[in-house]
Amino acid sequence: MSITSFLPPVRTLMGPGPSDVHPRISSAMARPTIGHLDPLFVGMMDEVKSLLQYAFQTKNELTIPVSAPGSAGMETCFMNLVEAGDKVVVCQNGVFGGRMKENVERLGATAIMVEDEWGKAVDCNKVEEALKANPDTKILAFVHAETSTGAVSDAKTLCEIARKHDCLTIVDAVTSLGGSELRVDDWGIDAIYSGTQKCLSCTPGISPVSFSKKATDVITSRKTKVNSWFLDMNLVMGYWGANTKRAYHHTAPVNALYALHESLVMLQDEGLENSWARHAKNHQALRAGLEAMGLSFIVDEADRLAQLNSVTIPDGVDEAAVRGQLLNEFNLEIGAGLGALAGKVWRIGLMGHSSRAENIILCLSALEAVLGDAVKQGVAVAAAQEILGA
Amino acid sequence: MSITSFLPPVRTLMGPGPSDVHPRISSAMARPTIGHLDPLFVGMMDEVKSLLQYAFQTKNELTIPVSAPGSAGMETCFMNLVEAGDKVVVCQNGVFGGRMKENVERLGATAIMVEDEWGKAVDCNKVEEALKANPDTKILAFVHAETSTGAVSDAKTLCEIARKHDCLTIVDAVTSLGGSELRVDDWGIDAIYSGTQKCLSCTPGISPVSFSKKATDVITSRKTKVNSWFLDMNLVMGYWGANTKRAYHHTAPVNALYALHESLVMLQDEGLENSWARHAKNHQALRAGLEAMGLSFIVDEADRLAQLNSVTIPDGVDEAAVRGQLLNEFNLEIGAGLGALAGKVWRIGLMGHSSRAENIILCLSALEAVLGDAVKQGVAVAAAQEILGA
Structure with a gap:
């Protein structure tokens, strides 16, 4: 047996936690x-x-x-x-x-x-x-x-x-x-x-x-x-x-x-209220992008958390394969569904330091690239930027 | 309220744990x-x-x-x-x-x-x-x-x-x-x-x-x-x-x-047996120094742990004041007694990375300096070195 030091890759963490440190x-x-x-x-x-x-x-x-x-x-x-x-x-x-x-x-x-x-x-x-x-x-x-x-x-x-x-x-x-x-x-x-x-x-x-x-x-x-x-x-x-x-x-x-x-x-x-506001705004940007792409949220708008976005998986898409590709090709982690929602949703986290513009743009672009024809192409980033720039 | 980053001092940890990382x-x-x-x-x-x-x-x-x-x-x-x-x-x-x-x-x-x-x-x-x-x-x-x-x-x-x-x-x-x-x-x-x-x-x-x-x-x-x-x-x-x-x-x-x-x-x-041997040897060195100084162990030799050395406090010495002085003047932590031994012993740890020659020398020298007349002067380090050098 000879085990060597563990050198983790640098991931972008947009699952249900841990978030980017x-x-x-x-x-x-x-x-x-x-x-x-x-x-x-x-x-x-x-x-x-x-x-x-x-x-x-x-x-x-x-x-x-x-x-x-x-x-x-x-x-x-x-x-x-x-x-x-x-x-x-x-x-x-x-x-x-x-x-x-x-x-x-x-x-x-x-x-x-x-x-x-x-x-x-x-x-x-x-x-x-x-x-x-x-x-x-x-x-x-x-x-x-x-x-x-x-x-x-x-x-x-x-x-x-x-x-x-x-x-x-x-x-x-x-x-x-x-x-x-x-x-x-x-x-x-x-x-x-x-x-x-x-x-x-x-x-x-x-x-x-x-x-x-x-x-x-x-x-x-x-x-x-x-x-x-x-x-x-x-x-x-x-x-x-x-x-x-x-x-x-x-x-x-x-x-x-x-x-x-x-x-x-x-x-x-940062200030607690400012942090809440940042999470809310970034959620709106991610949401605009995801919806422009054609993905939909499973939670009613009034009850939606800014920091944890559960979206449905397009028909015919192998959800685990998509997560694997995001991880392997883009070093991007998003979350799977849990319990009753296993296999039915992705959970995209925008928590703490993960809740920032560059992560939103990366996530939308990477999802668009991996999902291909299953979603509307070329519109998500612009939709998000409209809110980020506001 | 405005609290700033916590910047800990660099201590040498020779108490009952944590040990030096x-x-x-x-x-x-x-x-x-x-x-x-x-x-x-x-x-x-x-x-x-x-x-x-x-x-x-x-x-x-x-x-x-x-x-x-x-x-x-x-x-x-x-x-x-x-x-x-x-x-x-x-x-x-x-x-x-x-x-x-x-x-x-x-x-x-x-x-x-x-x-x-x-x-x-x-x-x-x-x-x-x-x-x-x-x-x-x-x-x-x-x-x-x-x-x-x-x-x-x-x-x-x-x-x-x-x-x-x-x-x-x-x-x-x-x-x-x-x-x-x-x-x-x-x-x-x-x-x-x-x-x-x-x-x-x-x-x-x-x-x-x-x-x-x-x-x-x-x-x-x-x-x-x-x-x-x-x-x-x-x-x-x-x-x-x-x-x-x-x-x-x-x-x-x-x-x-x-x-x-x-x-x-x-x-x-390092190898498990080598680590055990290092702990044993360093204990003998510390022990030689402490005993040369006039301090004595509370545990019988046959039952003594190498990594945790409990020694009696010389008559008339304020044990807490000594620990405070070691910490403040030498950034050296040793342990107090616990439970039935509170106030009666110091516990000197030689665990893991703390178990090394330089820590032993520091500990003996600092104790000698702080205890002054309460212990025999000028002999501890040489006694320890005899074993460390062997």
């Missing part, structure tokens, strides 16, 4: 490792917390990055807030609602499912009905931005409904954080988790989470211990907590946090 | 991010598995890096192998045996504790007694290399005893992997976890694990689902499994795995 962020990751209890590192942790509070638009004290990917962030929310015997209303309109159900059931709790078609937003009326029918519901859980379909749900209204029925909320913001409007405090979200590898343009592996005072009180007054020692916020709080001497819990992923810090500094410097 | 590894981490389902990335994952098999000295098919730090690796072993009602004999001779107990109890299982003094190896006779007294024990769990004390236990014998009593074994090798003799197949270890930030000299955040065929069969034939969706090996196997189409589970921490891959290539190139 800005060189400022990847080089931050290569900075010298220091100890996870080093006073300078602890100072950086405090900055990460402040920057995450800004990104989430919250004053929540318990706003930290979990030392593991987004699915561990999801589990952090469920494991800490749900106890055996609890009832949770879970909205499913894509892959990730199903994963929430798995989380609830593995905790010995009951998941009441509110299902909507894949590609549709969560139906607020159905949620209200479910909460009326189940007055003992402790938590309403839903996905803000469904990465598997590209649909955004009305988090603000859903949280209002939950409050009216005295429920906590758990919100999946893996794909929305930094890319579309999200206001944790204004909307009254109790627990939220995200990922670093989507609209923050950071490397994958860390999951920012935030818990409201109400959620934190639920965590600190549980009847039973959290199933996971690693994800138990009662312990993690001692490590990340403000105004306390840091207690050793686990070894923080030092360099991954350098990268997250840098990505959040970049978001702060 | 070799520049080859930190620059690998900054390589271009590619998709976690990219065929080239999947090829790299296969190489990481092979390299980990080499590092663990195992042919175990289920040998993978968990996408989270060592404590999540511990939890992966316990969550997958232990079910409610099971009985586990847990050896405790430092901090991490206590964490194992927490893991067992949170799963609704019973932990039978075999306790030894902190700084001593696990007593094999006591373990045998405990297994005789509890013939329904399913698992024996122990720490191979106790990071909190610097003691190594006789993993080979402990595994023999476990087999005689028809028990599976869970072994903590966070600090031993790559730094001291460890032979998963020869010793018959069933489940083992480690960390990247110790003797592999990689950045913290990933936990290599390996499960024997027998352990894997237990996982695939559980009566109940694993409590954690994220750590459920039945699902993770589908993502990392050989000879299968990769099934999406979570987004792998792409760049952290580049770094792990590079660190394992370096271990392969």
Whole structure:
């Protein structure tokens, strides 16, 4: 056996994540490792917390990055807030609602499912009905931005409904954080988790989470211990907590946090609203190009995410072969469909640093070249440029 | 609020981990991010598995890096192998045996504790007694290399005893992997976890694990689902499994795995036995210097780890002030005592890339300078050099 260093190619990442990592962020990751209890590192942790509070638009004290990917962030929310015997209303309109159900059931709790078609937003009326029918519901859980379909749900209204029925909320913001409007405090979200590898343009592996005072009180007054020692916020709080001497819990992923810090500094410097506006504008440009080409979106315009564009595959086209050709000939990655949409759609991501003019032009031109007669030729780029130049 | 990029200082890391990260590894981490389902990335994952098999000295098919730090690796072993009602004999001779107990109890299982003094190896006779007294024990769990004390236990014998009593074994090798003799197949270890930030000299955040065929069969034939969706090996196997189409589970921490891959290539190139020998030799050099100075080890010579040196603090010395001065004046990090040893010892790590002559000389000289009259002056470096030069 003799294995040599791995030298990855340079790809343009326009799938459902990871997105293109800005060189400022990847080089931050290569900075010298220091100890996870080093006073300078602890100072950086405090900055990460402040920057995450800004990104989430919250004053929540318990706003930290979990030392593991987004699915561990999801589990952090469920494991800490749900106890055996609890009832949770879970909205499913894509892959990730199903994963929430798995989380609830593995905790010995009951998941009441509110299902909507894949590609549709969560139906607020159905949620209200479910909460009326189940007055003992402790938590309403839903996905803000469904990465598997590209649909955004009305988090603000859903949280209002939950409050009216005295429920906590758990919100999946893996794909929305930094890319579309999200206001944790204004909307009254109790627990939220995200990922670093989507609209923050950071490397994958860390999951920012935030818990409201109400959620934190639920965590600190549980009847039973959290199933996971690693994800138990009662312990993690001692490590990340403000105004306390840091207690050793686990070894923080030092360099991954350098990268997250840098990505959040970049978001702060751009301004959150500016980032949302950039994502929205670039989406319109990509959309104009794709539609000019003859491709159509599966999500209704009102519910469409800017950062994740699901489009139907033209008749007779081998979708996997197209993705393979884009990857091999243009070093361009776009995403396949997932779950119920496997084989039926492509998912084109415009997240974070991937959301820029040159990527849109590359994607449209490459798709046009690979799809040939299956789409209208020679019009897509101009259609996109009209919006980009505006 | 305006936070700027975080520019860490360059430290020499001689605490209990993270250890110094070799520049080859930190620059690998900054390589271009590619998709976690990219065929080239999947090829790299296969190489990481092979390299980990080499590092663990195992042919175990289920040998993978968990996408989270060592404590999540511990939890992966316990969550997958232990079910409610099971009985586990847990050896405790430092901090991490206590964490194992927490893991067992949170799963609704019973932990039978075999306790030894902190700084001593696990007593094999006591373990045998405990297994005789509890013939329904399913698992024996122990720490191979106790990071909190610097003691190594006789993993080979402990595994023999476990087999005689028809028990599976869970072994903590966070600090031993790559730094001291460890032979998963020869010793018959069933489940083992480690960390990247110790003797592999990689950045913290990933936990290599390996499960024997027998352990894997237990996982695939559980009566109940694993409590954690994220750590459920039945699902993770589908993502990392050989000879299968990769099934999406979570987004792998792409760049952290580049770094792990590079660190394992370096271990392969040095040769595992050579790495063990280097750690052993450098330990002798540091030891000669520290003893010449008048400091003494808390662990008996026979049970001493090469990579983690716990020494007593001279009378009248403010141990925290010394560590602060080493950090501020020499950019040198050494570790404090943990748990029962807090305030009583320093822990000096010689792990991975930290285990080299220049670090030993720096550490001895700096300690001599800071401790002044509390230690014998002018003899430590020469004592170390005698061994380094041999």
